[in-house]
Amino acid sequence: MTPExxxxxxxxxxxxxxxxxxxxxxxxxxxxxxxxPTQADHLEACMRAAHSLKGAARIVGVDAGxxxxxxxxxxxxxxxEGRLLLRPEHIDALLQGTDLxxxxxxxxxxxxxxxxxxxxxxxxxxxxxxxxxTPTPVSLPPPxxxxxxxxxxxxxxxxxxxxxxxxxxxxxxxxxARPAKRVTEGGERVLRVTAERLNSLLDLSSKSLVETQRLxxxxxxxxxxxxxxxxxxxxxxxxxxxxxxQSLGLEAEEALEEARRLLAESQQLLAEQTAELDExxxxxxxxxxxxxxxxxxxxxxxxxxxxxxxxxxxxxxxRSLGKQVRLEIEGEKTQVDRDVLEKLEAPLTHLLRxxxxxxxxxxxxxxxxxxxxxxxxxxxxxxxxxLLVLELSDDGNGVDLEQVxxxxxxxxxxxxxxxxxxxxxxxxxxxxxxxxxxxxxxxxVSGRGVGLDAVQHMVRQLxxxxxxxxxxxxxxxxxxxxxLTLSVVRxxxxxxxxxxxxxxxxxxxxxxxxxxxxxxxxxxxxxFWHEGRHVGLVAANQLLQRPVSQSSAAxxxxxxxxxxxxxxxxxxxRFIGERTLVVLPLxxxxxxIQDISAGALLDxxxxxxxxxVEDMLRSVEKLLNTGRLERIARHSQQAAQVARxxxxxxxxxxxxxxxxxxxxxxxxxxxxxxxxxxDGWNALRAEDFDLLITDIDMPRMDGIELVxxxxxxxxxxxxxxxxxxxxxxxxxxxxxxxxxxxxxLAKASFHDDALLxxxxxxxxxxxx
Numbered sequence: 025m026t027p028e029x030x031x032x033x034x035x036x037x038x039x040x041x042x043x044x045x046x047x048x049x050x051x052x053x054x055x056x057x058x059x060x061p062t063q064a065d066h067l068e069a070c071m072r073a074a075h076s077l078k079g080a081a082r083i084v085g086v087d088a089g090x091x092x093x094x095x096x097x098x099x100x101x102x103x104x105e106g107r108l109l110l111r112p113e114h115i116d117a118l119l120q121g122t123d124l125x126x127x128x129x130x131x132x133x134x135x136x137x138x139x140x141x142x143x144x145x146x147x148x149x150x151x152x153x154x155x156x157x158t159p160t161p162v163s164l165p166p167p168x169x170x171x172x173x174x175x176x177x178x179x180x181x182x183x184x185x186x187x188x189x190x191x192x193x194x195x196x197x198x199x200x201a202r203p204a205k206r207v208t209e210g211g212e213r214v215l216r217v218t219a220e221r222l223n224s225l226l227d228l229s230s231k232s233l234v235e236t237q238r239l240x241x242x243x244x245x246x247x248x249x250x251x252x253x254x255x256x257x258x259x260x261x262x263x264x265x266x267x268x269x270q271s272l273g274l275e276a277e278e279a280l281e282e283a284r285r286l287l288a289e290s291q292q293l294l295a296e297q298t299a300e301l302d303e304x305x306x307x308x309x310x311x312x313x314x315x316x317x318x319x320x321x322x323x324x325x326x327x328x329x330x331x332x333x334x335x336x337x338x339x340x341x342x343r344s345l346g347k348q349v350r351l352e353i354e355g356e357k358t359q360v361d362r363d364v365l366e367k368l369e370a371p372l373t374h375l376l377r378x379x380x381x382x383x384x385x386x387x388x389x390x391x392x393x394x395x396x397x398x399x400x401x402x403x404x405x406x407x408x409x410x411l412l413v414l415e416l417s418d419d420g421n422g423v424d425l426e427q428v429x430x431x432x433x434x435x436x437x438x439x440x441x442x443x444x445x446x447x448x449x450x451x452x453x454x455x456x457x458x459x460x461x462x463x464x465x466x467x468x469v470s471g472r473g474v475g476l477d478a479v480q481h482m483v484r485q486l487x488x489x490x491x492x493x494x495x496x497x498x499x500x501x502x503x504x505x506x507x508l509t510l511s512v513v514r515x516x517x518x519x520x521x522x523x524x525x526x527x528x529x530x531x532x533x534x535x536x537x538x539x540x541x542x543x544x545x546x547x548x549x550x551x552f553w554h555e556g557r558h559v560g561l562v563a564a565n566q567l568l569q570r571p572v573s574q575s576s577a578a579x580x581x582x583x584x585x586x587x588x589x590x591x592x593x594x595x596x597x598r599f600i601g602e603r604t605l606v607v608l609p610l611x612x613x614x615x616x617i618q619d620i621s622a623g624a625l626l627d628x629x630x631x632x633x634x635x636x637v638e639d640m641l642r643s644v645e646k647l648l649n650t651g652r653l654e655r656i657a658r659h660s661q662q663a664a665q666v667a668r669x670x671x672x673x674x675x676x677x678x679x680x681x682x683x684x685x686x687x688x689x690x691x692x693x694x695x696x697x698x699x700x701x702x703d704g705w706n707a708l709r710a711e712d713f714d715l716l717i718t719d720i721d722m723p724r725m726d727g728i729e730l731v732x733x734x735x736x737x738x739x740x741x742x743x744x745x746x747x748x749x750x751x752x753x754x755x756x757x758x759x760x761x762x763x764x765x766x767x768x769l770a771k772a773s774f775h776d777d778a779l780l781x782x783x784x785x786x787x788x789x790x791x792x
């Protein structure tokens with residue numbers, strides 16, 4: 025390969041970067057000029073951008089770029105000198121030229137001479153309708169020569185967010201000939217770095233930070249050794265004082281003095297080394313922290329990077345729909361992780377298109393409603409409590425709630441009677457369902473069944489949330505919250521089966537200590553009361569397949585996790601504390617590990633696994649559906665209530681179960697419930713009871729079969745059994761007693777005293 029070929033390849037690459045930066049300047053300036061065509065600063069910025077592109081295209085020999093940017097520059101100069109007032113058709117043409125320049129500068133795009141000829145002719149007609157200029161022949165940029173891998177080391181591909189780190193160039197041949205480095209307006213060198221290298225740097229810096237923490241216990245040990253030596257020296261002095269009363273030989277006195285000298289010298293040396301280590305540990309930790317903070321900052325980009333072209337998209341989409349729409353943006357400099365930015369682009373684009381299509385009305389409708397003809401969409405970005413908060417609002421017509429009701433009924437998502445009673449908040453949640461749309465007619469923008477559910481899904485992938493509010497006739501507001509970075513996660517670290525696990529705070533609703541009496545059985549499952557509802561209780565050790573803890577704590581440590589409408593309490597052994605963890609992806613060879621998303625290191629260097637909360641909730645639902653969810657052994661409750669007798673009530677009727685449970689609880693018994701014979705059989709094998717009260721007719725396993733199984737079990741065969749049934753026929757009574765029941769009570773003659781008297785007759789009072 026010749027040096028000329030190498031140079032040409034570098035020039036074309038830099039021209040592409042230059043075009044990307046300058047076309048952004050052109051797009052932003054032209055949109056501002058559309059609102060006020062006489063703004064001198066925007067006219068100047070656009071003219072300079074077109075002029076810079078013309079010079080860059082001439083340097084690299086891209087004649088097509090020279091022709092397009094030249095006629096754009098002529099138009100802008102005419103506007104600057106007052107010879108031309110920019111009208112919408114001029115703005116349209118200049119934006120078209122901006123797109124054409126980007127296509128010319130992007131390798132692989134098909135732009136032919138006819139495209140250039142047509143554009144130059146269009147601009148000629150707009151500038152001078154009577155005399156359109158004849159464009160000169162143009163040539164397109166030659167394809168970059170193929171370079172052998174041995175001669176050219178290529179970096180891995182970089183994303184748009186990495187390319188955008190390069191500031192706009194003032195192009196000249198000397199600068200274009202140096203592709204390896206760039207200089208910003210502030211004089212700082214800027215290099216292209218791949219995301220993989222940044223991730224590696226962040227990983228190494230986080231490990232370095234952890235390693236410095238390991239010096240602390242070592243320093244503590246040295247301090248302890250220093251105190252021990254001081255005590256040893258004092259003890260030797262005391263011994264010397266006592267031995268002075270004795271007559272010691274010369275050799276003994278010399279040996280004692282030598283011991284005192286050696287111990288004093290070692291104590292002095294230890295004190296010096298301890299002080300030096302203390303200073304080194306402090307400086308090392310400070311440097312490691314700065315290194316980590318700097319590496320993390322390298323991953324952060326301004327929110328403006330995700331907004332490239334969005335204002336233009338809103339404007340063009342509005343014009344295609346016959347609407348006047350303007351996008352206002354606040355918080356463009358808000359710093360966000362580049363990975364988060366990349367994943368936010370699609371949902372933000374969807375919400376903006378949704379606001380233009382569904383929210384903003386036509387100019388005629390807006391004028392009739394007393395609004396300006398031009399619709400306004402506001403996008404605001406800010407930091408709040410470690411999160412990126414986005415608010416996207418429009419001043420349109422809001423959501424037609426009655427249309428939503430009709431659509432719900434038409435799609436058979438809810439009966440008409442129920443839909444008529446749905447609140448505004450409940451109606452708005454339907455908009456996030458897959459395939460739900462208020463448009464029956466399919467267009468290029470709407471009606472294709474790809475709605476807000478796609479936005480919600482993408483935001484959840486970022487461990488975030490999205491909410492919708494609206495005011496009829498005044499507009500809608502979307503509120504999005506996502507982490508500032510995916511590299512660092514604020515988590516609650518807990519202990520399960522003597523191992524550390526981390527729950528991301530974004531999914532935690534609360535932490536609590538549950539007293540044994542707060543845990544109740546509802547529908548055969550353990551629950552506790554939380555914010556006006558029963559919340560299911562599950563054991564973390566079963567979900568994470570860890571051994572059961574033998575803790576004798578008086579309360580149960582519970583983490584309440586939420587994902588959408590699913591809420592569960594996860595019982596853990598211990599709360600270690602809140603930590604900011606650097607996310608370390610798991611080795612790809614491991615595949616997807618159930619309920620785990622990544623790993624991290626704690627301050628002491630030990631490993632912690634980060635829980636995938638969404639995956640964990642699916643595991644809970646799976647265990648519930650298969651009937652394999654285990655009860656949490658309440659050791660503290662059993663220890664505190666050794667004298668209380670336990671009764672298991674098995675009945676498929678919720679009313680009967682709750683009635684019997686309350687009666688027995690009021691009498692002082694400890695009561696558990698099960699929803700059918702199978703649930704009861706599992707409970708009997710898992711826990712100890714003093715009495716079984718069961719119905720006969722139940723799904724999965726009836727009471728007769730349950731009693732038969734119990735009587736054949738060596739451990740349970742002596743357990744007293746009471747059958748309570750609606751059937752009061754002699755053959756039913758005989759059938760129950762023959763199966764092994766000790767008492768038969770008919771529900772037809774059931775009353776409080778009859779049940780309680782029967783229980784006392786079988787097992788006595790509640791206390792032993």
